[in-house]
Amino acid sequence: LLMLGSCGLVAAPDPALFRDRIAPLLTAQCLDCHGGRWTRSGFDVSTREALLRGGDEGVAVVPGNAKGSRFIQFLTHELSPGMPYKKDKLSAEEIALFARWIDAGAPFDGTLQPGTTEKTLTVTEADRQFWSFRKLQPVEPPAVKHPARVKTPVDNFILAAQEKRGLQPSPPADNRVLLRRLTFDLIGLPPAPAELDAFAANGTPESYSQEVTRLLASEHHGERWGRHWLDVARYADSNGYERDEDRPSAWHYRDFVINALNRDLPFHQFLRWQLAGDEYAPGNLDALAATGFCAAGPSDTFQKKEMNPRTRYDELDDMLSTTTLAVLGLNMNCARCHDHKNDPIPQRDYYRMLSVFLNAVPDEVFFPPPATQPEGHLADAAFKKAEAAVADWLSAKNTAHGTKYREDLEKKLSVSEWAELKALEKKRAASFTERQQYMRRLITESPDEPSVAHLLIRGEPRQPGEAMKPGFLAVLTTGAPDLERWQTARPADTKSSLRRRALAEWLTDLDNGAGNLTARVIVNRLWQHHFGVGLVATPNDFGLQGARPTHPELLEYLAGQLIAHGWRLKPLHRLIVESATYQQASAPVAASAALDPDNTLLWRQNSRRLEGEIIRDTMLAVAGTLNPKLFGPPVFPAMPRDAIATGSNVKWPLDAVDGPDTWRRSIYIFIRRSLTLPMVAAYDGPDAAASCGRRQETIVPAQALELLNGPFALEQARHFADRVRQDAGPDPAAQVRRAMALAWGRDPSPAEIDRATRFLTGQVRLLASEPPSKQRHEALVDFCRVLFNSNELIYLD
């Protein structure tokens, strides 16, 4: 029996009316936008309950009262927008039918199914046999015709493929080239000329191996490879969106990454802490900081979450999608609104997996250290005091915070007032830096009961469908893909759901979970950064639309080796860089290029451009100004005012000046989502909005202008010239030799020395109006700047 509204007399219900006339009309005219593909304005006609509940604008159907139902008024176009939206008005007869049906109490029969609904995707055994989804295949390095060419088993795979195609590998690169390549690849800095000279003279396979050991042990290794991982982790130091506030303690995550790579934390452990450090090691500040991975996505703090429920789902989607892109090379985001179009990922799997993050809230937390370490408490108190001092001073002067431009404020205040304010602010900044040490950006969970995820129909938060049992991707799981299989018992004292920990276990489970794919994806990333392109050219897409591995067995072998080495990455680096394949010369060979123009079969090493950050680091190293300090709060190098002025308010310290404190490696530069340092932005720095597996590589005039005219390039050219003068004395030829050795890692030819000294003489002539001492120096600065711009510095052979 139908429950009717309080509208008095109601016509007798006629079940045929709904079944034969109304249901087909609703399905054909309304359902697509209201409960089918979409739920526009929150209004859903697919069930009677939803229909009567109405939409964002309130009740639309009053059972028994067609006249009082806005539903009818939309059909008659008395209300706007007229319905059906952007389609012809229904016929008078059809509208009359709807009116009759509502007057009859709007009887319903079950749930309307949109006619267009695709069949639900089912994951099959055949799906599980796709090359990247199946278990790792046991492989043996293949036999090759020229075993003498093999240095590590990597070469067996590469040579076997070359031999099949009749390709010859290239000869080994010369020692100088090799050490430069190795040093950049492992630590992201140029080798010192003396190191190069020694290796050039006496390099042997044994001493090369020693160089590998030395560089893998370098504390700069984590900085180099940490930056690669931060691309994947879409790391930034600010929220993004309108306010783009600072995340004052996000950098602890960056430091965790650097430190973990330096210590060669096993990769499965590395992942486990990033996803669930709080659930594995609750008291450990490093483990807590590691969850900064989950908390690193952009966040729209201006959108109140209750105002737009989609904002929270965007945040959850960011955590889930970044995790699967980074770890599995799969984009789950496609399954947010419907079954994945390409990969065997049903929409159900998306929401089952979303359960993992449902209670996860990114936050920044101050950790009072134990009483035995009073520094933390003092830092906290000092910061609060310093902050209050600035606020009090400003309000006493009747000056609001956030004055649009500091220049305005500067104009308004007297010189002494300005100095006073600056002093107070400096104190505040210093104490804030102190206090940051005791803060962490991380994931918190505090549910009494873990929340239940619902499948959202068409991804619409206002359309929760069926409740979902927490679980993982069926296609990567042997047996039931239920989260509980990987869940540990929840201790009484924990607030956390331990679901992220279960996810981390599943991601690294080689027997029943996704561990095999996890291993393939990370070894491919290592390969990519040693050769410029991965064995799988799409590092963030190991799905059906992604590239296929050029050397499938080698990828299996490397993944197997990773596991055999306890998931440690450094042995894998060694396996790769000690291969003959890696050590080849990069010069093209016409016969080989004719057979394999893209070098897919690696008959030579690829020539590669340094990334923007590494170019900057290299300039500092060459100029002798690099401050090699590791870790700590991010630094703010000088930013051109024009760049700052593109924002709606000041998002960079206007008084930032470059000096030893900012001459740090680029990984320590503050990453503001709405304002990237031009040097990094011009050279294809990643957009931290989403996981970036492989940077774009463009060649455009803005890059040239940055190095030709940018203030950083000019300043460093001066320091470079100072260093050259100091090292080489006043003789122009000696200066040229030293400068080129520093910049290029080799001795210039006599012709090059001659050309460069003629340049110096010419510049001196152009500087005739300057005092003689300045002429010589400025000429040298000009020369040093040319070297900064030269292809030989920017590219690796």
Added chain:
Amino acid sequence: LTEPQPHFGSLNRREFLQRAGGGFGMLGLASLLGEQGLLAAPTAAPVHFSARAKSVIWLFMFGGPSAFDLFDYKPELQKNHGKKLEGKGEIKAFFGRPGPLMKSPFAFQRHGQSGAWVSELYPTVARHVDNLAFLKAVHCESNNHLPAMLQLSTGMTRVGFPSVGSWVTYGLGSENRDLPGFIVMHDHRAGPVGGAQNWGAGFLPGSFQGVPLRASGAPLLNLTPPGDLAWSRQRTQMELLRELNDRHLQAHPGEADLAARIASYEMAFRMQIKFPGMVDIAKEPPAIRKLYGVDREPTRHYGTQLLMARRLVQQGVRFIQVYSGGGGGNKDNWDAHDDLKTNHVDRCAETDVPIAGLLADLKQQGLLDSTLVIWGGEFGRLPVSQFDTGRDHNPHGFLMWMAGAGIKPGTSFGETDEVGYRAAQDPVTIPDVHATILHQLGMDHRRLTYDHNGRKYRLTDVSGEVIKKILA
């Protein structure tokens, strides 16, 4: 100073173009390949059908201008002043509780052959109504500035997606090798909220991001040599660099990137020489400068920018976004929360003459036929009052107009309801607007796609229909 010729080393031109990506400082991929007889080569995005527009100038009124105080006369709103707005469901105001209906404080008149209504705030623009096509029922998905701006600029309310200008230059490149294809000019007070997030390239190559251009001083970042570095000294530096790079290239035959990088330096050097002149409005006759209001306040700044925009269009720049309004304070943009009258009087005083000047000038120079001009904000404003004399955000129904480049002049499409609260008739979505822009440029919005992280993306995501009714 002689101009160095493009130099591609051992690299052929097609390879070079593929490496360089067709963005900043690049010729349109299609046109260059055509010129080289290389059109059979794969291009990033071929032109899908004949284009009406070569360039786009988007006059972005940041903050959200009010339709029924400028172009959309609403007699019912005037009549019902002070009454509560009823029957429209709950009004979701951005700040606090909405007040009663508030009539427009401005007088309206009909103009031109088309008889379009324009308020007294835009007297000069009013002379051009017969060139405009009004879209009166546009709606977007957020009543919050940045998500709405992101939707207008990128199609999505979230960060991380390529902006319209990036998609366009990705598809078409710039027609001028010495200029960026996508240029952004922001208000002299400050940039819009979100800054560079509004003109980012998202996952497209960085060469397609908008390049900020200044109205005074050096027009582009790092365009001029620093400090006291004389041109003569830089020229000899460039010569040495070229020689060193040539030697290096000879030792690395066939390395396409090395040759492309050499060419990029030559482009940069040409830009240094040519670019300042290209945007220098001092070269314009006084009458033209006057037409844009360059000679006086408060139109000097916006007028200068629009005159620069016209010069850029003449030079073949593809997409130019010019913001009116910046900063976070309501007084600095169109965000008239508390004092609509002062706010809109000020903004219109700054933009009326320049916009009218741009339309007149484009027309007299024969450029309007190939230049699509777009006017609008990220949303409109509510018909009810806020803080007694202001209006809150309204994403449910607002007004934009387009002109030129195959847009039917003197037309109006769509209506909001009688008081202007919500799109009522012929509503237009942002993807519809984007689809129409691409269409006028000769591109099918369903076919301009880019693969990223395993997914094929397009500007209009999964929807969008070209607004055929406003096409000539």
